Amino acid sequence: xxxxxxxxxxxxxxxxxxxxxxxxxxxxxxxxxxxxxxxxxxxxxxxxxxxxxxxxxxxxxxxxxxxxxxxxxxxxxxxxxxxxxxxxxxxxxxxxxxxxxxxxxxxxxxxxxxxxxxxxxxxxxxxxxxxxxxxxxxxxxxxxxxxxxxxxxxxxxxxxxxxxxxxxxxxxxxxxxxxxxxxxxxxxxxxxxxxxxxxxxxxxxxxxxxxxxxxxxxxxxxxxxxxxxxxxxxxxxxxxxxxxxxxxxxxxxxxxxxxxxxxxxxxxxxxxxxxxxxxxxxxxxxxxxxxxxxxxxxxxxxxxxxxxxxxxxxxxxxxxxxxxxxxxxxxxxxxxxxxxxxxxxxxxxxxxxxxxxxxxxxxxxxxxxxxxxxxxxxxx
Amino acid sequence: xxxxxxxxxxxxxxxxxxxxxxxxxxxxxxxxxxxxxxxxxxxxxxxxxxxxxxxxxxxxxxxxxxxxxxxxxxxxxxxxxxxxxxxxxxxxxxxxxxxxxxxxxxxxxxxxxxxxxxxxxxxxxxxxxxxxxxxxxxxxxxxxxxxxxxxxxxxxxxxxxxxxxxxxxxxxxxxxxxxxxxxxxxxxxxxxxxxxxxxxxxxxxxxxxxxxxxxxxxxxxxxxxxxxxxxxxxxxxxxxxxxxxxxxxxxxxxxxxxxxxxxxxxxxxxxxxxxxxxxxxxxxxxxxxxxxxxxxxxxxxxxxxxxxxxxxxxxxxxxxxxxxxxxxxxxxxxxxxxxxxxxxxxxxxxxxxxxxxxxxxxxxxxxxxxxxxx
Numbered sequence: 001x002x003x004x005x006x007x008x009x010x011x012x013x014x015x016x017x018x019x020x021x022x023x024x025x026x027x028x029x030x031x032x033x034x035x036x037x038x039x040x041x042x043x044x045x046x047x048x049x050x051x052x053x054x055x056x057x058x059x060x061x062x063x064x065x066x067x068x069x070x071x072x073x074x075x076x077x078x079x080x081x082x083x084x085x086x087x088x089x090x091x092x093x094x095x096x097x098x099x100x101x102x103x104x105x106x107x108x109x110x111x112x113x114x115x116x117x118x119x120x121x122x123x124x125x126x127x128x129x130x131x132x133x134x135x136x137x138x139x140x141x142x143x144x145x146x147x148x149x150x151x152x153x154x155x156x157x158x159x160x161x162x163x164x165x166x167x168x169x170x171x172x173x174x175x176x177x178x179x180x181x182x183x184x185x186x187x188x189x190x191x192x193x194x195x196x197x198x199x200x201x202x203x204x205x206x207x208x209x210x211x212x213x214x215x216x217x218x219x220x221x222x223x224x225x226x227x228x229x230x231x232x233x234x235x236x237x238x239x240x241x242x243x244x245x246x247x248x249x250x251x252x253x254x255x256x257x258x259x260x261x262x263x264x265x266x267x268x269x270x271x272x273x274x275x276x277x278x279x280x281x282x283x284x285x286x287x288x289x290x291x292x293x294x295x296x297x298x299x300x301x302x303x304x305x306x307x308x309x310x311x312x313x314x315x316x317x318x319x320x321x322x323x324x325x326x327x328x329x330x331x332x333x334x335x336x337x338x339x340x341x342x343x344x345x346x347x348x349x350x351x352x353x354x355x356x357x358x359x360x361x362x363x364x365x366x367x368x369x370x371x372x373x374x375x376x377x378x379x380x
Numbered sequence: 381x382x383x384x385x386x387x388x389x390x391x392x393x394x395x396x397x398x399x400x401x402x403x404x405x406x407x408x409x410x411x412x413x414x415x416x417x418x419x420x421x422x423x424x425x426x427x428x429x430x431x432x433x434x435x436x437x438x439x440x441x442x443x444x445x446x447x448x449x450x451x452x453x454x455x456x457x458x459x460x461x462x463x464x465x466x467x468x469x470x471x472x473x474x475x476x477x478x479x480x481x482x483x484x485x486x487x488x489x490x491x492x493x494x495x496x497x498x499x500x501x502x503x504x505x506x507x508x509x510x511x512x513x514x515x516x517x518x519x520x521x522x523x524x525x526x527x528x529x530x531x532x533x534x535x536x537x538x539x540x541x542x543x544x545x546x547x548x549x550x551x552x553x554x555x556x557x558x559x560x561x562x563x564x565x566x567x568x569x570x571x572x573x574x575x576x577x578x579x580x581x582x583x584x585x586x587x588x589x590x591x592x593x594x595x596x597x598x599x600x601x602x603x604x605x606x607x608x609x610x611x612x613x614x615x616x617x618x619x620x621x622x623x624x625x626x627x628x629x630x631x632x633x634x635x636x637x638x639x640x641x642x643x644x645x646x647x648x649x650x651x652x653x654x655x656x657x658x659x660x661x662x663x664x665x666x667x668x669x670x671x672x673x674x675x676x677x678x679x680x681x682x683x684x685x686x687x688x689x690x691x692x693x694x695x696x697x698x699x700x701x702x703x704x705x706x707x708x709x710x711x712x713x714x715x716x717x718x719x720x721x722x723x724x725x726x727x728x729x730x731x732x733x734x735x736x737x738x739x740x741x742x743x744x745x746x747x748x749x750x751x752x753x754x
Binding site for chain 1: 441442443445456461462463468469470471473474475477479480498612614618619629630633634636637638639640641642644645646647649650651652653654655656657658661672673675676679683686687688742745746751752754
């Protein structure tokens, strides 16, 4: 089999990241656009919340450490439901709340924006449509421009762009608050661009070959577990989301410690594929390595996306080695790329499945039920 | 092959914990209330600022991590102005930036045995950064107890090992809640009468939950039989209800080892909604009447029904108020204070896990045999 014959639109979004990303970055994340997204007085920001639904929730979970580390501010990546209904006034006091939604039309992010604004937070819409309900609701907009048009396909490049955009915004806020100087700010901008383009281009073909090479086994699993810690948990979440969306199979996610207390006990090990996102600079790297060893001892197939040395991991594990990231927070925003390929090929290979998102067929044809854009909004 | 009866399912140590819950937990509450109030008073004596923290981190592994999420609403209610962070032990051990761990912050680490290494790592790191640390553990001589500034001793339920925990979970949840009560009392935020009222409310609620669970045991057994052809279990809940949902998924995984997934009610619509094999999938929605996201949780139910999944709603809402008649309702008593609900609303899911384990013929924790025995 030739892997190139299976480069579906979902696969393409991962393998062609180095060419898809530059126009998005150049059109969307100029210094001016980033500055305009922040409040007039950036020093008023005392904490940061990144939020969204589905993929957009995962992107906040992957990138909040950049805000914490660069700006030295409390930062959290939380689901829009939690942001809109559960955040307290103390969590929103002086907060920069970045709400991510490509369409900008999902009720829950609009609700989150209203709730955050009502408690004095400064809200930023990270969206493809500034005229969307979210765009109109927020104090400012950082628009994702020049996104490839790929309707009906689980999103990968949009997620990557969201992560990169939030990284750029973290660097800009750090510079605007005087936490880093102009030179450091420019270094981060260059490092991000380079990592997502030329650095990634050097390894993506080998990663694609590695991932495709394990499809004999991986594509036949009917359930998947994704693991990661800190920002890597965001990469695990996102790649877990791709299985229900694409092939309609179950996936769950956890951190590398908690897995040992819960998911470790799942039976029918021959039906479960396990993947891990592990940043080389993760403070819990050793725990992640130990968990990889445990998984191999259980006889579970393990695929690891990492920018750490291959030698750290058990020889039985399949390892997709990404370029070493320049900053401790950076790899978490890109480790989903190999993991997305893992989730994409089963979809490309299986001939008789329902289409992605079940194509609104059968029981998924439920236009009359409130789901995402017409869900009731409540501001508490 | 002989038919397995409900009585057969009642013989294991997981069912027994559920059965004994109403009789044992009130006594545990008395013990923990006394220990927590005493510990908090001593902390306040040392430095009154310690009982008015700016932030509280609560951590644990597995069930104890669930307990940290379950008890968070209580701490938010009892410690106004304080930001409460239920966190994974890995996060406290390394991922949370050092600048957030400082004087004026309080951390609670939960481990009944006191030997969970990651919890210990997290609490040692927090203490080293100036955080005041409280261990919720068996006694002051456990490694966790020795490592922390203060200890709230947790009662040790007698349970045949290895068995998925229910009573230990109750103790962990209530231990954190009453540590919050103790801190609020020491800080003067609540009166002694209020604190004792919460203690009595908790006891009455736990008894009511235990009793109602036993009353519904026949229905729960029938449900267990009905769900035997499912091979995927999906648990949905928000905030403290998520803790209960997640705990339910833990008991299923520990009990008979099926694959379990979990999410909040919004994210579910974006992700697990798309799971294809709807006829072998059961979805459990934990919904508290007092939930701030009740409206969103209720929007989920027609979707579950439309997907033709087997749906189970665990709720304190009146059964007749659930319009989707195809869903199975497990009823809960209403908690006297909303933040007490997660202290006991997991019993039915635990009993269901127990029954399904017996029906499935699977040993708890895979018997720690084969690949699990290495």
